[in-house]
Amino acid sequence: MTYPPVTLNNGVTMPALGLGVYQSKPEETTDAVVAALNTGYRHIDTAAAYFNEIEVGEGLRRADVDRAEVFVETKLWISDYGYDEALHGFEKSARKLGVDQIDLLLLHQPLPTHFDKTIAAYKALETLLADGRVRAIGVSNQSPEELDRLIGETSIVPAVNQIQLHPYYTQPEWRAANDKHGILTQCWSPIAGAYTYNGNEKNPFTEPVLVQLGEKYAKTPAQIMLRWHLDHGFSAIPKSVKPERIRENFDVFDFALTPDEIASIDALDTGVSGSIDPDSLTLEDHGWPIPE
Template sequence: MTQTYLTLNNSVTMPALGLGVYQSPPEQTTDAVIAALRAGYRHIDTAAAYFNEREVGEGITKSGVDRSEIFIETKLWISDYGYDQALHGFDKSARKLGVDQIDLLLIHQPLAVEFDKTVAAYQAMETLLADGRVRAIGVSNQTPAELDELISRTGVVPAVNQIQIHPYYSQREWRAANDRHGILTQSWSPIGGSYIYGDFTTNPLQDPVITAIAGKYAKTSAQVILRWHLDHGFSAIPKSVKPHRIAENFDVFDFALTADEITAIDALDTGVRGGPDPDSLTLDNYGFPIPD
């Protein structure tokens, strides 16, 4: 299988498909990373707030794959926003990951009610970029209005905006804002786990439109959904700790959807978010400390 690569707005290339480790227990994360790298993945997405960066680093070291071949992505948590705090947040993440340079560093949430701290954290990331300690910087869960404000107050347009996208919640307006600024859209919860494990009775993996397409290509529903992301030009970071599922999620480079199939999946959008509104996160309700 041949991995697809995407070129960011600063000319850095990134594997389109990565392993996500959100909610992966630390004791299972190292083996999941090893399984992914041995299956062909070369992109791992983690975050300070996942509390498994150290295990990601251990998996990379134990995999036998050279560090230069692996694209490592992590995120600063809101507790480390502010200029000096963000620099320290980077140091903590790099130390846990066991690397000197991080390929892509994101601010994890917009912290809408204290956006000055968000801007200051991003300005610290600009310094890290200029110093070569990160190769690209970006954001996550930023609304179109927040993107406009951030870009107006800083000097580097984000390379990536990681947002919730799957067939039942495709966020056309946010994607359009990303496109307008030349920002790559990266999908978290790409298979729809925010619905599957939430309070929703609907499940994209069981949707008749998707299962019919899966039958046509002799693929699983998850593989069809991941192919939909890739055919749209998104980056996707499916999460699993099961080696067979990790390998299955990577087996999506030998087929492509037709324009009609992409349109049919697009039409499944419900407009309903899984999980909290990112703008509802504040230091009071989500401001837990990130240990050194």
């Protein structure tokens, strides 16, 4: 089994599994990107609000991999929403990454309190796509209702909606909305980590279903979860700065789960996010400026 691509709704292909760098400290990010690319990853996901795009760019240059082989994805922060603001946000990200073209550019949050700015920012992404500055555009953390509104007021259906998704939080309604519009579901936090549900801590690394499947396939619970994402047809962007964990997360292409095994993992869903509500973010509370 090989490193699988997924085809976006505009025909662009993207490696299904990528390295995420959320909360990766700047001083650790470059080495993580180099380790990932040298391991075989060809997809890196970052964001302006992670404040490590410069280090991602340095990793792209240091790795022994041609830039044309790497799918680079980043996100605009809400403080750069609005048409002209988003165009400038792109320029900041491209400059920090050291690239002329970004493969996938997303709006990081829906910003419902200023959805007019969200729409204007997305129209800027459409302009960047038409100009060839980006290869694909999309959104992140957008609910079914927000997707419907955005699609109704813009011209190009997003290629990707990056949302929180893992075995304890499977997001069936949001996935169905993405599928309805032909939007790829991309998963942040694909390996759940410690998780509190009904006052009890759930740990996927000791979850019997995942442990038993790991024993069957000689894989770790984390590898089973990532294979579950791939077998569902999702894109997943696990984060790590440890070379051994980066390699482990990539070693998921030599087996596949059966439909019954996939269903047994689906059944772990709690329906509880355990994270911040994306709609709660406002410019007043989270509109920190993105430096040049």
